[in-house]
Amino acid sequence: MGLVDGVRQRIETGALKADPGQLRVVEALGSLSEALKPAGGNGFLARLAGRKNGAPRGLYIHGPVGRGKTMLMDLFFEAAPAAPKKRIHFHGFMQEVHARLHAARRTSSDAIAPVAAAIANEAKLLCLDEMQVTDIADAMIVGRLFEAMLAAGTVIVTTSNLPPSELYRDGLNRQLFLPFVRLIERRLDVIALDGMTDYRLGRIKAHETFLTPLTAANAARLQDLWERLTDGKKGEPAILDVLGRKLVVPEAAHGCARFSFAELIEAPLGPPDYLAIARNYSTLFVTGIPAIKANQRNEAKRFVLLIDTLYDAGTRLAATSAKEPEAIHGGGPHKFEFARTASRLREMQSASWWGKKIVET
Ligand SMILES: Nc1ncnc2c1ncn2[C@@H]1O[C@H](COP(=O)(O)OP(=O)(O)OP(=O)(O)O)[C@@H](O)[C@H]1O
Ligand SMILES: [Mg+2]
Incomplete structure (x- = not known):
């Protein structure tokens, strides 16, 4: 035939x-x-x-x-x-x-x-x-x-x-x-071949992409999401050139990249790094978002910057987190800056966000 x-x-x-x-x-x-x-x-x-x-x-x-x-x-x-x-x-x-x-x-x-x-x-x-x-x-x-x-x-x-x-x-x-x-x-x-349908996306539910709290069961659920979105592929490390520097992506496959919170937010990355990630991947997996303490000013700033960058680029986020978005920031004088981040994190769990036709480069 x-x-x-x-x-x-x-x-x-x-x-x-x-x-x-x-x-x-x-x-x-x-x-x-x-x-x-x-x-x-x-x-x-x-x-x-x-x-x-x-x-x-x-x-x-x-x-x-x-x-x-x-x-x-x-x-x-x-x-x-x-x-x-x-x-x-x-x-x-x-x-x-x-x-x-x-x-x-x-x-x-x-x-x-x-x-x-x-x-x-x-x-x-x-x-x-x-x-x-x-x-x-x-x-x-x-x-x-x-x-x-x-x-x-x-x-x-x-x-x-x-x-x-x-x-x-x-x-x-x-x-x-x-x-x-x-x-x-x-x-x-x-x-x-640029039809509207990403067939892998049909296998996941948007409201199950931000998993709390940090338990073995949620880690397994995130792994399951990874496998659905990559056809079960084990990712490979990738290198992004960021203004002449090399940014190591620990694991990547089929438009998905996976980092731990430590690799992405505790490491001293900056706006060009997050932009490069958002430009190169349609979905970012972040494992182990902790409760960010009031005195962790740099982590809080970088996390806000990351979410703003993903939001502007239309990038999808799948994550395991200790807390619901509104409770990630531990308080203190800068907590108000986090309100937009929490609200964006909510929007990014909607079906329309995941189904959004974004420019994938
Ligand atoms: N028309 C269709 N109906 C149902 N399932 C489909 C259809 N087209 C593709 N699929 C399924 O969607 C999944 C993704 O397809 P495929 O791996 O061919 O995508 P791709 O374009 O090669 O993506 P990538 O660029 O990430 O490699 C596969 O499991 C495939 O079997
Ligand atoms: Mg393919």
């Missing part, structure tokens, strides 16, 4: 919800699947369609978290009539590439060409999930690597949270990365 029919059948049985935003991507993947069939792959028609090496154009699917990019790419991959084919997380792929480059450098001065040729041999179809370029070591090689793989006839399909032009956005030596952006835009069909 073709991809389009497969998706239609899943919608009929209720396994998937009909989603107009996904339809275009299903159609694009469906046509690519057709084009990969050996009979349609060569000759006059292929040349007419502007193909090089008889290979059809690949796809670059981008959009905010939870829209179904990976799900659709995987359905496509399973049925795609290409052999050999390979589906791998972009991170893992680049690790593999660096290891092979390292080995190839022993025998060749130009390691990229032989490594790209070897990969192209192992995969006529290469599906890469979650393309993201933050590392200068990756940024400096992807251009030539992808150019060589495409030239060898490998069809590349990839998912990403960012359009090609936003990749490696604030990276060092970005001008050396731009040929890669142009290559992707020229050689792959770039398609947005």
Whole structure:
């Protein structure tokens, strides 16, 4: 069964919800699947369609978290009539590439060409999930690597949270990365999957996202929320570049970042750090918000600043806390400043806040 029919059948049985935003991507993947069939792959028609090496154009699917990019790419991959084919997380792929480059450098001065040729041999179809370029070591090689793989006839399909032009956005030596952006835009069909529905969000209840008090049961509930929002993924540490400094995000996955109160508020972070977090993640998990004592002026200030920043950015917050919002601040002359924070924390537990369509970058 073709991809389009497969998706239609899943919608009929209720396994998937009909989603107009996904339809275009299903159609694009469906046509690519057709084009990969050996009979349609060569000759006059292929040349007419502007193909090089008889290979059809690949796809670059981008959009905010939870829209179904990976799900659709995987359905496509399973049925795609290409052999050999390979589906791998972009991170893992680049690790593999660096290891092979390292080995190839022993025998060749130009390691990229032989490594790209070897990969192209192992995969006529290469599906890469979650393309993201933050590392200068990756940024400096992807251009030539992808150019060589495409030239060898490998069809590349990839998912990403960012359009090609936003990749490696604030990276060092970005001008050396731009040929890669142009290559992707020229050689792959770039398609947005930016429907209104974040399917992971449907699995949680907004009023259960601010959990009090600090008990093992609530810690387990927060973990459960994390798993629902990340499809059970264990996060990985991430590094955000903040004005040339490195901010370590202890755990991140699928647009969610997790910090403890100590890491986020007791550590001497400032406005640019909180802004970077709010800009890079759609949901922030904070564990162990304590009762803040009257003399903990810095903690209180930073917490107010964090909540204001999240609020302005439309970021979602999931947390475990010793106290309800109004009782977090222990009193004293500055307590009045906390009233707005408490009220914002309440609003951020509403269904409309969680369902809000925010700009996810
Ligand atoms: N049309 C749909 N009906 C029901 N569930 C869906 C639909 N589309 C996607 N899902 C489910 O929603 C979840 C999120 O989808 P998926 O992992 O593909 O999102 P994504 O766009 O790749 O997100 P991310 O950018 O975070 O990787 C998955 O569990 C998926 O099976
Ligand atoms: Mg995905």
